[in-house]
Amino acid sequence: MAIKNITANTLLQINELFELKNWPIELGNNRLTLYQRFCERLRVFDSEEQLLMIRLSRNFERVLIQQYTEYFWLGYYNIPTEILESVDKIIFMPLLKIQDTKKKNKTKSSSALHYILSSGDYDWVDYSNKFLFIEDAADLQRELKERTILIFIDDFLGSGGTARDTISSFIEKNINLTPVNTIILTMIAQKQGVINVKTQTGCQVFSNQVYGRGISDTFEGHMIDSSIALMKEMERKIAPEIHKNGWSLGFEQTEALVSMSAKSPNNTFPVFWYETKTKVSPFPRYKEFKYS
Amino acid sequence: MEEAPRLRLLKIIKFDGNVQPLIDFGYEFAEVVSLIKNEELLGNAIYKRGNLSITPKGLIEIERLEKMNGRKYPWIEPQIESKIHPLEKDEVYIPKRQSIRHLFD
Numbered sequence: 001m002a003i004k005n006i007t008a009n010t011l012l013q014i015n016e017l018f019e020l021k022n023w024p025i026e027l028g029n030n031r032l033t034l035y036q037r038f039c040e041r042l043r044v045f046d047s048e049e050q051l052l053m054i055r056l057s058r059n060f061e062r063v064l065i066q067q068y069t070e071y072f073w074l075g076y077y078n079i080p081t082e083i084l085e086s087v088d089k090i091i092f093m094p095l096l097k098i099q100d101t102k103k104k105n106k107t108k109s110s111s112a113l114h115y116i117l118s119s120g121d122y123d124w125v126d127y128s129n130k131f132l133f134i135e136d137a138a139d140l141q142r143e144l145k146e147r148t149i150l151i152f153i154d155d156f157l158g159s160g161g162t163a164r165d166t167i168s169s170f171i172e173k174n175i176n177l178t179p180v181n182t183i184i185l186t187m188i189a190q191k192q193g194v195i196n197v198k199t200q201t202g203c204q205v206f207s208n209q210v211y212g213r214g215i216s217d218t219f220e221g222h223m224i225d226s227s228i229a230l231m232k233e234m235e236r237k238i239a240p241e242i243h244k245n246g247w248s249l250g251f252e253q254t255e256a257l258v259s260m261s262a263k264s265p266n267n268t269f270p271v272f273w274y275e276t277k278t279k280v281s282p283f284p285r286y287k288e289f290k291y292s
Numbered sequence: 293m294e295e296a297p298r299l300r301l302l303k304i305i306k307f308d309g310n311v312q313p314l315i316d317f318g319y320e321f322a323e324v325v326s327l328i329k330n331e332e333l334l335g336n337a338i339y340k341r342g343n344l345s346i347t348p349k350g351l352i353e354i355e356r357l358e359k360m361n362g363r364k365y366p367w368i369e370p371q372i373e374s375k376i377h378p379l380e381k382d383e384v385y386i387p388k389r390q391s392i393r394h395l396f397d
Contacts, residue, residue: 006321007308008328009344015325016342027322039321233390 006043010050014038017057032289037282041271044279049234052227053271056214056257060272062283063187065261068113068155069120071187075208076125079151079183088147090130091140092117095154095162095184097169098137109260110154111135113187117153141175150182155260157186157205158267159252160193164200179203190254190267191217213255214269234271238279242270259283299357301327305337306346306354310375 006014018025018035026033032040038057042050063071084090094101094110118133125131134140144150157163163184170177179202189207197205212218215227231249235242242248247270250256254267264273264283275281275288297317301324304311311324319327328344331337336350346354379385 005310005312008304008311008324009308009342011311011321011325012328012339012344013342014321015329025322025325027320033322035322036320 005046006039006050007047010042010047010054011039013054014042017054020058021060021062023062032280034282037280037284040280041282044237045234049230049237052230053234056269059214059218060257060259060283061188061209061211062259063155063261065116068116068187068261069122071208072113072117072153072185073122073125075185075187075206078206078208079185081126083149083183084127084130086147087149088130089132089143089145089149090127091132091134091143091148091150092153093134093140093150095152095166095186097162097166098173098175099169101135101137109156109263110152113153113155137170137173137175140170144175144181148181150177152182152184154184154186155188156258156265156267157184157189157193157197157207158250158254158256158265159190160196160200160205161252163193163197163203163205167201167203177203188258188260190256192254211256211258213253214257215249215255217255231269231271235274238271238274239276242274247274295357295360299354299361302331302336302346302350302354302357305331305344305350308344313375 014035015025017023018038023034025035028036042053045053092114094108094114096108096110100108114133114135122128122131132143134143140150152163152166154162167177167182182203184197184203184205186205186207188209188211189205191210191212194205194207194210197203215231216224219227228249232243235248246252247266250269251266255269256265256267257272258265258268259272262283264285266273266285268283271281272283273281273285275284275286277288280289297314297319300313300317303309304314305328311321314324314327315321328337328339331350332339334349336347336353338345338347
């Protein structure tokens with residue numbers, strides 16, 4: 001049996017973290033709060049591992065759904081004015097493969113963001129008189145002319161795979177997407193993903209925030225290797241499936257520290273989101289944990 | 293807060309012990325934190341640069357509570373920071389390879 005261990009000191013460090021991040025410290029009364037989820041996750045680890053998790057959490061970005069518009073338009077302002085000025089039309093489309101645009105049974109985060117933006121108030125945004133929000137590829141084909149720019153939007157860009165596949169799926173259907181008329185805009189992007197998209201498609205990615213890898217690009221010297229080894233050990237403690245499914249250190253070793261509207265992308269370190277029936281996580285992707 | 297769990301709390305602060313006994317007692321983690329903060333306000337504990345410790349005032353408070361509880365041998369302290377859960381009758385303990393790695397080195 002594992003010894004469930006959180007010392008008084010660790011608890012105060014968690015408290016300090018929550019105050020720093022402005023995360024709520026609230027009582028659950030039989031409901032699992034973020035605070036409880038976080039403590040429960042730390043209980044699985046020994047003190048050295050707990051310290052690593054707390055340290056990484058200081059850089060953790062938790063974007064709430066009510067911050068979406070602000071985050072997104074801040075990213076929009078990172079697009080050079082020359083690009084937006086030189087066109088007559090700015091088309092926003094969710095970053096979705098063409099074959100997925102018709103699927104109505106599963107809402108993707110890019111579609112949700114697209115809806116929030118198109119239904120929101122954006123009159124104050126520069127060049128908003130050129131905006132056109134469309135979801136359908138047929139509409140795009142009709143609208144995509146000279147002096148038009150297509151902006152694919154999504155909440156998060158991890159390894160860039162979705163962006164690459166989306167662009168090639170449109171090109172396969174003879175929709176003329178080029179690095180000149182197509183860009184990608186996200187709220188948060190991983191540095192490696194931005195580079196991947198640029199080299200694989202030629203298209204530029206703009207984002208409100210661009211983050212490097214949580215350990216490899218942040219820690220220094222021997223701390224990198226030892227922390228990576230420790231993280232792998234922590235993953236093993238939660239579930240062997242993390243390694244089997246290739247999620248170790250996040251999908252494609254992205255080492256992301258992000259959660260979007262209370263749901264983590266799989267690029268985030270799995271210790272933050274992987275849940276089992278008995279082990280609860282602070283920022284779950286899917287709620288697996290069952291109250292016993 | 294009742295006297296018995298409060299004594300526990302102060303001892304947990306003193307030894308940087310596991311807060312589990314208080315959780316088992318029915319407190320939530322967020323409650324335990326506010327209890328610790330409360331002891332800080334009372335001057336019984338101090339948290340500085342990521343380190344929590346008991347103050348001389350806190351030690352006196354522990355003594356006072358112990359006397360009140362009328363423990364038989366107040367000079368013998370249970371080492372609560374080393375307390376672990378007892379094994380079930382049929383349970384076999386096999387340590388994780390990781391934790392006994394030093395035996396093979």
